[in-house]
Amino acid sequence: MKKDTLMSIGQVAERTGAAVSAIRFYADEQLLPVNRTTGGRRLFERSVIRRVSFILISQQLGYSLSHIKQVLASLPNERTPTKADWEKLSRGFAKDIDQKVAQLQTLKASLSTCIGCGCLSLQKCRLYNPDDKINQRGSGPRYLLGDSAVDLEEM
Secondary structure, three states, X not given: OOHHHEEEHHHHHHHHOOOHXXXXXXXXXXXXXXXXXXXXXXXXXXXXXXXXXXXXXXXXXXXXXXXXXXXXXXXXXXXXXXXXXXXXXXXXXXXXXXXXXXXXXXXXXXXXXXXXXXXOOOOOHHHHOHHHHHHHHOOOOOOOOOOOOOOHHHO
């Protein structure tokens, strides 16, 4: 590793738009590989810019740092990730995003109808869920959790 290819924590923060304290935290949580000088100064390879950007975007999408750390663990720490490394990571992430989109579409389609929550607060709930029979399937929004609206008379 050439010393002139390393960036200071301030340079990484400036380049990514993240606060220095956030970069420090990500490094301390082992989300970012870091090199230390003999004086304890943190230096980062340029590839960290992409990692920080990925972390920031993932957080905006609602992913926890533990999930992000797990995903980033598949990338190499000892070398700059290649295009193939990032493509592999993005395929897994894309699959998760597709699932979230499908869940949101189901929610959107169900907003004005019964979602199987068992609330019985609407007049028409008696039509969709007489006597709260959906409760026999468990708590929560059963239809949004994947249960189908089968004939409740059979229950």
